[in-house]
Amino acid sequence: QKEVEQDPGPLSVPEGAIVSLNCTYSNSAFQYFMWYRQYSRKGPELLMYTYSSGNKEDGRFTAQVDKSSKYISLFIRDSQPSDSATYLCVPKGFGNKLVFGAGTILRVKS
Amino acid sequence: DTAVSQTPKYLVTQMGNDKSIKCEQNLGHDTMYWYKQDSKKFLKIMFSYNNKELIINETVPNRFSPKSPDKAHLNLHINSLELGDSAVYFCASSHNDREYGYTFGSGTRLTVV
Numbered sequence: 001q002k003e004v005e006q007d008p009g010p011l012s013v014p015e016g017a018i019v020s021l022n023c024t025y026s027n028s029a030f031q032y033f034m035w036y037r038q039y040s041r042k043g044p045e046l047l048m049y050t051y052s053s054g055n056k057e058d059g060r061f062t063a064q065v066d067k068s069s070k071y072i073s074l075f076i077r078d079s080q081p082s083d084s085a086t087y088l089c090v091p092k093g094f095g096n097k098l099v100f101g102a103g104t105i106l107r108v109k110s
Numbered sequence: 111d112t113a114v115s116q117t118p119k120y121l122v123t124q125m126g127n128d129k130s131i132k133c134e135q136n137l138g139h140d141t142m143y144w145y146k147q148d149s150k151k152f153l154k155i156m157f158s159y160n161n162k163e164l165i166i167n168e169t170v171p172n173r174f175s176p177k178s179p180d181k182a183h184l185n186l187h188i189n190s191l192e193l194g195d196s197a198v199y200f201c202a203s204s205h206n207d208r209e210y211g212y213t214f215g216s217g218t219r220l221t222v223v
Contacts, residue, residue, distance in 0.1 A: 043214025
């Protein structure tokens with residue numbers, strides 16, 4: 001079983017839609033949960049991080065973590081064409097190794 | 111003005127050659143990393159250096175050798191290149207080895223022919 005699993009997509013939505021991106025993980029030792037965004041031909045950039053179960057909001061983005069079911073979500077409100085990218089679910093345990101999922105490709109059409 | 115810069119951006123080379131990729135960060139970070147992104151888009155860590163000291167060395171062929179002359183630079187040298195080495199290699203840095211907010215470079219696209 002892979003440590004992190006994401007639906008690769010692509011997920012295509014119209015501009016203004018609410019987007020839900022999901023991720024499951026297998027290692028209960030993971031403590032921190034990040035979402036990275038990667039545009040085509042660019043390196044990943046940190047979008048959001050959270051430590052505990054529950055929700056964390058930052059502008060149009062909300063990260064949700066459910067440690068009991070090992071399920072992570074990222075919601076994007078009022079999606080924009082500029083949100084078109086690959087979204088990487090990245091949990092982290094103790095120590096300094098990030099574990100990257102393969103990512104979900106999101107396409108927001110204007 | 112780029113925070114983490116890698117050179118070259120593209121590298122096409124023949125099997126058996128030796129090549130180097132250079133990385134520099136101007137963020138004052140203590141920790142630097144090399145990641146490999148394969149054709150399936152998985153990012154896998156290869157090496158990590160903290161203040162010029164090797165702290166992560168994943169199961170990578172010993173044809174790959176990192177070198178950190180100072181904490182702002184981390185280079186990757188690859189000997190006897192093979193077709194399977196074709197991938198995008200990303201350099202990244204962070205304040206320290208416990209942080210999660212990595213700053214990535216734009217990647218070096220290596221194609222071995």
